[in-house]
Amino acid sequence: MPIVELQHVRKAYDTKIAVEDLSFCIEPGSMFGLLGPNGSGKTSSIRMMIGITVPDSGAISLFDQPFTRKSLHRVGYLPEERGLYKKMKVIDQLIFLGQLHGLDAATASRRAHEWCERVDITPAIHKKTEELSKGMQQKIQFVAALLHEPELIIMDEPFSGLDPVNATVLQDILVELRQAGRTVLFSTHRMDQVEKLCDNICLIHNGHLVLSGSMREIKAHYPRNRVEMVFEGDTGFLQHPSIEDAKLYSGRADIKLHTVDGVPPDAQPLLADAIRRGTRIIRFEVKEPTLEEIFIEKVTESANNGGGKVHA
Amino acid sequence: MHNIWLIAKREYLERVRTKAFILTTVLIPLLMGGGIIVSVVTQGRQTASSRIAVVSPDQQLVTDLQTELQNSNDAKITVDVISPGDSTTRATLDHMLADKQIDGYLWITPASAPGVRPTFSYTPRSASGGHLTESVLRSALRTVLMRERLAHQGMVASDVTALMQPVEVDTTQAGKNADTTSSFVTTAILFFLMYFVIMLYGMNVARSIIEEKTSRVFEVLLATITSEEIMAGKMIGVGAVGLTQVFIWLFTAILLTSTAIVQSMAGGNLHIALSAAEVIFFFVFFVLGFLLYASIAAALGAMTNSEQELQQLNMVLVLPLAACFFATGVVAANPNSALSVILSLIPFMTPLIMYLRISMVMPPIWQVALSIVLMLVTIYAVLWVASRIYRVGILMYGKKPSLPEILRWLKYS
Numbered sequence: 001m002p003i004v005e006l007q008h009v010r011k012a013y014d015t016k017i018a019v020e021d022l023s024f025c026i027e028p029g030s031m032f033g034l035l036g037p038n039g040s041g042k043t044s045s046i047r048m049m050i051g052i053t054v055p056d057s058g059a060i061s062l063f064d065q066p067f068t069r070k071s072l073h074r075v076g077y078l079p080e081e082r083g084l085y086k087k088m089k090v091i092d093q094l095i096f097l098g099q100l101h102g103l104d105a106a107t108a109s110r111r112a113h114e115w116c117e118r119v120d121i122t123p124a125i126h127k128k129t130e131e132l133s134k135g136m137q138q139k140i141q142f143v144a145a146l147l148h149e150p151e152l153i154i155m156d157e158p159f160s161g162l163d164p165v166n167a168t169v170l171q172d173i174l175v176e177l178r179q180a181g182r183t184v185l186f187s188t189h190r191m192d193q194v195e196k197l198c199d200n201i202c203l204i205h206n207g208h209l210v211l212s213g214s215m216r217e218i219k220a221h222y223p224r225n226r227v228e229m230v231f232e233g234d235t236g237f238l239q240h241p242s243i244e245d246a247k248l249y250s251g252r253a254d255i256k257l258h259t260v261d262g263v264p265p266d267a268q269p270l271l272a273d274a275i276r277r278g279t280r281i282i283r284f285e286v287k288e289p290t291l292e293e294i295f296i297e298k299v300t301e302s303a304n305n306g307g308g309k310v311h312a
Numbered sequence: 313m314h315n316i317w318l319i320a321k322r323e324y325l326e327r328v329r330t331k332a333f334i335l336t337t338v339l340i341p342l343l344m345g346g347g348i349i350v351s352v353v354t355q356g357r358q359t360a361s362s363r364i365a366v367v368s369p370d371q372q373l374v375t376d377l378q379t380e381l382q383n384s385n386d387a388k389i390t391v392d393v394i395s396p397g398d399s400t401t402r403a404t405l406d407h408m409l410a411d412k413q414i415d416g417y418l419w420i421t422p423a424s425a426p427g428v429r430p431t432f433s434y435t436p437r438s439a440s441g442g443h444l445t446e447s448v449l450r451s452a453l454r455t456v457l458m459r460e461r462l463a464h465q466g467m468v469a470s471d472v473t474a475l476m477q478p479v480e481v482d483t484t485q486a487g488k489n490a491d492t493t494s495s496f497v498t499t500a501i502l503f504f505l506m507y508f509v510i511m512l513y514g515m516n517v518a519r520s521i522i523e524e525k526t527s528r529v530f531e532v533l534l535a536t537i538t539s540e541e542i543m544a545g546k547m548i549g550v551g552a553v554g555l556t557q558v559f560i561w562l563f564t565a566i567l568l569t570s571t572a573i574v575q576s577m578a579g580g581n582l583h584i585a586l587s588a589a590e591v592i593f594f595f596v597f598f599v600l601g602f603l604l605y606a607s608i609a610a611a612l613g614a615m616t617n618s619e620q621e622l623q624q625l626n627m628v629l630v631l632p633l634a635a636c637f638f639a640t641g642v643v644a645a646n647p648n649s650a651l652s653v654i655l656s657l658i659p660f661m662t663p664l665i666m667y668l669r670i671s672m673v674m675p676p677i678w679q680v681a682l683s684i685v686l687m688l689v690t691i692y693a694v695l696w697v698a699s700r701i702y703r704v705g706i707l708m709y710g711k712k713p714s715l716p717e718i719l720r721w722l723k724y725s
Contacts, residue, residue, distance in 0.1 A: 072536050077529040086527055088326060096322050100315060100536045145530065189621045 001064045003152055003183045004027045004049060007097045009058035011044055017139035017207050022058070024212045026185055031178045034187040035196035035295070041207040042187040043080055045173075046156050049109035050183075063153070073102050080157045080187075086130040089142055090121070093129065094147060101148035106145060115143040134161050141182035142170055146177075153177060155186040158194060158294060171197065191292040203295055210298045219288045223264035226293070227255040229274075230283040242267075258288075268311050275306045315537040319545025320552065323520065327553045336654060337557050341564040362389045363413075365405055368431070369396035369421035372702050374454065380452040390443060396641050416445060464672055503664055505558060510605040513554030514629060517547055518613030518622055519561050519607045521702065525617060530702075539699040543614075547606045547695070554602065593670050593680075600669065600687045602664030605629055611698035632660040640668055647672045657683050659690040 002025035006164055011019045019041045028034045036042050042207050047053045048060055062071040065118055091112055098108030116122045124132055129140065138161060145153065153174070159167045162168045165179055175197065178184050188194060194201055194215075201218070203211040209217065225244075230252050238253065247258040257265040268285045276279060289297070327333055351441040378391040381497040390700045392414070394401055405417045416436035423430045432453060434446055456477060457551045462472045524542075560626060587668055616622045639661060647669045656675070662683045669675045 047531075050536045052531065069538065075535070077532065079528060079535075079537040081528040083528040083530070083532040085326070085529055086523075088322075099318050100533065141532075144412065221432065277435070 001028065002026055002061075003063060004032075004185065005046070005059075005061045005064075005085075006049070006155065009045070009048060009060060011041075011048060011053065012056050017076045017077055019048070019055075019204075022204065022207070022209050024209065026200065028117050029178065029181050029185050030183060030199040031174065031197055032183070032185040033194035033201040034190070034204070035191060035194055035201055035291070036187075036204040037189055038218075040204050042189075043156055044207075045166045045204070050075060050154060071081075074146035076148065076153045076174045078141055078145040078153075078155040078158055078209075080160075082101075082134070082141055082307065084129045084137060084141060087128055089126055089128055090116075090132070091125045093143055094140065094302060098147040103148055103202065110254075111147050111149075112143065115146065117171070118135045118229045122126060135163060135166050138162055139166065139170070142173075146173075151182060153182055153186075153215060155184070156188050157188060159188065159190070174208060191295060195291050201291070203291075203298070205295075205299050209211065211294070218294070222288050223259050224288050224295060225257045225259045225265055226287050226289050227253075227257065227267055228283065228285045228287065229253045229255065229275065229281070231281040233283065234274075234277045234279045236277050237279060239275050240270050242270055252289045256293075263306060316545040318410065319533075319537075320549035323546055323549025324552050325475070325552065326490045327516075328556065333553065333557070337560055341561055345564065361432065362415050363392070364389060364449075365392040365414050365417040367394045367396055367397040367401055367405070367417060369422055370420065370432070371395050373430075373460065374418065376456045376460065377452060380456050381448070387394045389448065396530045399553040405435075412437065418449065422575060423509060432630055439483050469675065481588060503633075503640075506601050506605075506663060507633055509558055509602055510609075510633065512630060513550055515604070515626070516553075517550045518548055518609040518616075520663065521610060521613030522622065523596045534652045534703070539703040540695065541681070543607075543695050545703060547603065547610055551602055551606055555599070570583070589674075590671055593667055596684070597663040600684065602692070603691050604663070604687055605633070606697065607694040607698060611694060611701060614698050614702035633664075636661045636664040639665060643668055644672065648675065653679060654703070657686060659683075659687045662687050 004026040004082035006025070007023050009019055009022045010017070019084070022041070022045060034042050034045065048055050049062070049067075050072060051067060056299060060067045062068075063070070063074065088096075093107070093110040094116075096239065098112065098196055099105060103111070109113050113125070119142065121136055121139050121143075124136055126180050129137060132140070138158075142155075142158065145155065158170060158174070162170065171193075174184050174186070182217075196214055202209065230286075232251060235248065235253075238248065238255075242257050243255055244258045247254045255270070257267060257270070267284075271281070271284055274284075354563060366377060374395050378393055381389045381391050394405075397419075405414070407545050408414045409417070414437070419433045419435070421431045421433075434449060436446065459472050461478060462475070464468065467475075521543075525531070526598070530542070548675050610629060612622060612625045616625065620682070639655050643655060643665050646652060652669060653666070653675070655661050656669055657679070658665075666683045668682065670680065
């Protein structure tokens with residue numbers, strides 16, 4: 001029973017098509033990453049899921065039933081841009097937003113205090129929003145989305161504009177919520193975050209679905225044809241015939257090996273060659289391509305096919 | 313309903329707490345009240361120190377006049393009697409005038425023949441200050457002379473007094489058809505109140521919608537509640553702030569006018585006759601008028617992205633309001649003509665025109681009811697349109713929409 005399901009959703013605005021024939025579903029209790037470069041249709045998709053806009057065609061269901069506004073009380077939403085009243089005190093703001101989600105004032109206030117403690121913004125609780133830093137505001141927005149203990153948490157770019165310390169705090173909270181059985185969907189253009197956090201992903205580009213499925217399956221689909229090397233000394237081994245492409249940084253190289261008929265190549269000869277040349281190896285790791293590499297590959301592939309629909 | 317209430321409550325509390333609100337609420341009545349008190353005090357001093365001399369060989373006439381003036385309620389005048397005057401009196405009095413010992417003197421030259429009125433000449437100290445005294449003096453003289461004449465005709469003193477009793481007219485009843493000034497005054501007050509509140513708070517509705525758009529709060533709100541609820545909540549919340557302020561002011565004004573000083577200053581001239589029904593209709597039409605114009609302001613706010621753009625559309629609010637004000641003349645001339653009826657049923661004109669008709673001649677009740685229903689329907693329709701524009705407009709920010717685009721938005725969901 002999927003908690004969110006999109007079927008052949010299409011949304012066009014006056015001048016451009018935002019989303020075209022998009023379908024995916026999100027299983028309860030999973031962490032789902034909606035991925036894509038800027039302007040690819042992530043926000044448009046999310047807005048349709050929470051009823052801010054209505055798809056031109058296709059169907060959206062939440063909690064295994066066609067979309068109704070009633071379901072929204074079970075959803076927590078963090079918009080891409082900060083949406084807070086500038087002149088309102090933090091605590092009043094949180095209570096107000098909690099009440100809009102159906103909490104009573106007392107519960108909203110109690111939970112707001114607990115959460116503020118948790119994300120370390122208690123000292124700012126009686127300040128006006130406009131007096132706070134962007135990161136602080138982001139945390140308040142984050143808390144506001146969680147006050148009513150939603151079953152489904154939808155976050156549009158939750159980590160943008162945060163320093164690593166605060167980003168980690170919020171990441172940990174999301175992981176914890178997922179472990180507590182909530183479903184989390186977040187969008188990002190940062191592939192590395194998704195690789196670390198998500199069970200399932202959906203990759204979109206120019207409003208089209210490029211790739212979707214569980215992280216593990218997608219990765220398994222690709223051969224272990226990448227080598228990450230950290231070394232000192234001679235770089236002559238980069239001429240080795242098993243290498244299809246290589247990027248050389250200072251003391252480090254990202255290498256892609258030739259794949260023959262989908263069979264993962266053997267990296268041993270390359271290592272042997274490097275050692276023979278007297279290169280000092282600090283690290284030699286054979287791995288699957290990163291999500292970013294998969295994405296770039298997919299997008300170039302689709303561009304070569306005339307920019308049409310891509311089947312993963 | 314709960315959501316509308318929450319939005320309205322937030323809007324109300326946030327606004328009422330601002331310094332600007334507290335300042336305007338307190339300062340404006342203070343300024344008005346201060347002005348009134350200053351004028352009362354300055355005027356009061358002049359009447360209190362009024363002291364005049366009356367010169368006449370006719371002892372009886374002068375004493376009567378003295379009693380009449382000193383019993384007068386309108387002004388406090390002390391009268392020095394000089395009877396009879398001699399050749400040096402005028403010079404002495406002129407001297408006293410210059411020394412500011414008296415405020416003026418009345419010189420009565422006896423009649424040359426019986427049955428002819430004596431001649432009166434009043435010399436005030438300054439041309440400007442003697443106005444009130446002079447009019448009081450004139451009416452006192454008329455009373456005294458008339459009483460004297462009546463007594464001459466052989467009428468008994470008590471009959472004369474009874475006859476001279478001022479006539480009381482119950483204006484609340486009698487003024488209805490005859491006296492259009494009071495209708496005009498209340499309609500004008502309604503107009504200015506509405507104009508003021510609509511300009512200030514109607515525009516605030518629009519502004520608060522624009523603010524939500526620029527701060528992107530709408531996205532969080534729309535994720536839980538509908539744009540119709542946001543619109544209605546804003547209008548009610550901001551409107552309640554305006555009403556709070558107006559009621560505070562009206563209350564202060566009533567307090568001020570009911571105090572003795574102001575009453576004494578205004579005399580009987582500022583008497584406004586209002587029946588209970590008129591008071592109720594005043595508030596009904598004021599509130600409905602505000603809601604209607606505020607809903608248009610909400611639509612304007614939904615269409616625009618910045619204060620500057622809003623200013624350009626300002627006219628949309630002012631023009632219908634100004635049109636009603638000009639129509640008042642036509643309606644007042646003939647409140648029950650077909651034109652007046654039609655004008656009073658146009659929702660944008662109803663608040664002022666229908667109120668004017670009610671305050672002049674009570675129109676048929678179905679017309680009043682119809683006008684109120686029409687207004688409510690219009691408010692609902694305008695809000696519905698506004699919320700559509702809002703919903704779609706916020707997602708297409710950046711450029712100003714053209715009219716065909718707005719019409720297309722109405723079809724979107």
